[in-house]
Amino acid sequence: MGPSHSEAQRLGASSLAHLPADVERPGYDRAQLRPGIVHLGIGAFHRAHQAPVTDLALGASGDLRWGIIGVSLRSPDTRDALAPQDGLYTLSLLDTDADGASRETLSVVGSVLRVLVAAEDSGAVLAQIAHPDTRIVSLTVTEKGYCQEPATGRLRRDDPDIAHDLADSDAPRSAIGMLVHGLARRCDAGLPPVTLLSCDNLPSNGDTLRGLVLEFAGLRDPGLAEWIAAHCTFPNSMVDRIVPRTTDADRQRIATRLGMDDAWPVVGEPFLEWIIEDRFVNGRPAWDQPGGARFVEHAAPFEHLKLRMVNGPHSALAYLAVSAGLDTVSQAMADPALHDYLDALIREEITPTLQSVPGVDLVALRERLLTRFSNAALPHRTQQIAMDGSQKLPQRLLGTVRDRMRAGAGYQRLALALAAWMQYLRGYDEQGNAYPIQDPLAEELQARLASAGQGSDTDIQRARALIGYAPVFGDLAGCEELSVEVARHAMVLRQQGVRAAVRLF
Template identity: 45%
Template sequence: MSQERLNNSILENLPPEVIKPAYDRSEVTTGIVHLGIGAFHRAHQAWYTENRITAGEKDWGIVGASLRSAGVRDQLVPQNGLYSVVEKSNAGTKVQIVGAVSDVYVAPESPQQLLELLAQESVRIVSLTITEKGYCHDPASGNLNPQHPDVVHDLENPQQPKSALGFIVGALQLRKERGLPGFTVLSCDNLPSNGHLLGRVLSQYAEKVDSELATWIADNTTTPATMVDRIVPATTDEDRNELESILGCRDEAAVMAEPFSQWVVEDNFLRGRPEWDKAGAMFVDDVEVYELIKLRLLNGSHSMLAYSGYLAGCETVADVMAEPAFNKLALHFMQTEATTSIDVPADFDIAAYQAQLIERFENRALRHRTWQIAMDGSQKIPQRWLGTLRQQLANDGPIDVVSFALANWIRYVSAVDEQGNEIEVSDPLAAELKALCDQYKSQGARKLAAAFLAFTPVFGDDLRESARLQEKLSDWLQKLETEGTLACARKYFAEI
């Protein structure tokens, strides 16, 4: 195994079929700071930005920041920020080296250094992929959670923040004091109206710091909405070893991705932006309908397949899709429940989009683990399923599949699978959800369903009032308990 890491000095020695940066990296200056520089950002926004730097837009280089751990910094910095995007499909593999990222900061190691970076005038965009839970909000209401431990900490320790909100507001305060302009704050997370939500929680946080600052921030920032889409599974050692045999050197920061990529962006930038549209992004006045289509069809189906597939013993999404019952169920859910909850634009070919999603889920070259998709369900479910559910309940429409999905999620967060084995549930509310299961499971499916629908951090205050939903959810919980997930999928959805 090669001991040499990917770095600037060996770029020219890489195989000719590998796409390499076609520009002088020393000429690139920082215009973007990205908070939460995980695999998705590296395969998506940084990949689009690489295209524009290659085209000559060299003032849009990226410095990344990890808000929690040093893992990504330790992968990227020894490689001069270089990493591979490995596109994998049933047709083969394509490797591109991305050079858009010049450095990575680790916020807990030096929060003051990150605040100063964010306060630099050359930084015109601060972008985010911090996952749903990183917004320190109440998912049911969309408002700032003032009791969130990071919010409490940051308000008391403004020079040593932990949260993205604390860093952004702290940096904007420095800019105000120094007479510098603000910046665009660009959410790239899977949240409905992510720009509006980000603007709201930033404003609510800033008000707690200083109302005059909050007014200045409102006048000196924009928070465009975005919709992002690319399947980026976690990179495994097997992936890295396979890539090493192609490159002839070690890339610890490599990311795996499908060929498909989509980015829809509200064109509302304070101080310019890269011409990402020339790299395939779409700039629009209103992102919301595209976002709903993606959240409810792609993300909604993905989560449904993840929970039911995991309980059925499937390790990856492609494994789930290889089971005909689940394959049919995914398309059925999109057609009958998710799509009919949205006012789809007349010029958008929704049938083609549905077929494309099925094909993407069937990609066996990407090992996208059901367990990975199942993470943080309490934060994802309000966006991915509950909008569909509320719309269908209001219209007396079908709720069979979304109720089946919810029942599987409840089984999943019980932390015990159908064989009695422990499930490692990764969720900020894992303890509370398991406690609900433990408390009510012995009282029967109806009591368990009622207890979950009354759990306001996920379901809000309204869904507990639906007798139809209570009945459907308790019915599925009972069937899953006695028959199991796979048997239920095969038996009750056989005629779709």
């Protein structure tokens, strides 16, 4: 559902002075703010994570060269909501107190100056990337937005958007195409290079982005690829904050608190983490304020830890919960059997594959994670997490499976998570309720599963069909040991349901 538009008093620059005293607002003069960042994929996560941290940096440093020009790749909803509000919106942080009562803190974020819609005017996006004031181009376009093969990280040259963008430099559709064509304009104009900062849940996300950009640029113009490789930087980063979709109930509750309408607020948990390699070719905001980012020399250990210990369990729980008909993560965590399964998955199968990270207590991290997932004030929908499994699971679960197999160690709970994904791809839960599947490879995956037939050995045939799909499973494709293990759990899921399956351990 798109944002609502009320005729009542609306959040905006002229109404900031009328906000209640307990609502935080930008701590700098927005009239002096200038754009220095172009951000592709200005969805809820960016507006609840990087944009508020940028707001902190602007207020603390007084360096106002780092305003954000957001880019929505396809939908105009965010632009249409924020333009009448001068780019302002409310961030709601939700949790519970010691007695279990919900509590909420509100702040108005001012770092977003305006939003462009690439589908309407990609030329404006290219011009902004090539603007002399632009120093950083950042991204939160989700895993599928990189147009890569999940198992290898290589550019999917047969992707329709990539094929289009290679042929048309003036109206690119993909994030990779927009970056390369925008950088080409900078290079041609003799402008300084920029930092390209991925903020998506990909392993070595900066290195991955660099490889995709250089591959695309090399196909377009080898000289451009050489310029990008020599001058632009691609720091790796790790981001973490739970950000559910905003609902009409959120909008109404926040409007009541504000005393005015906000068409497109965002909600999230109080916890925030942002680890960034400090490799910026043309300056950066003072993001390292208390409550903001942490700059490190190498982000890989933190990325590895987060993908396996946060994202992996999140996906495992989501597929089990969707099959059980549970709508939110906190509902799933309130089920003792699912809670115990997740705890044991992290403790017994994931944690042993992790190397120590300076300053990180893995036991405390696990306990904090279980508490975060149990946050009943934050209704994070399991269907939201379940999206795009083909793009997410290679880095969230399959790397851990490989490590367990190499060590000769058990991976039953990981196999159950893969079996739950296979069951999720049926498109209906244990109660027979149908749901849509949002995944760029859904049709191919469902066709493979359907071809397995309906015989007495359906579970092993379906498992072989799924795990034989190399674009997702890579060097695990066709692994009979893994297929047998997944099939064993799939049979229990199909015959007895989710709660029986998680109680087997």
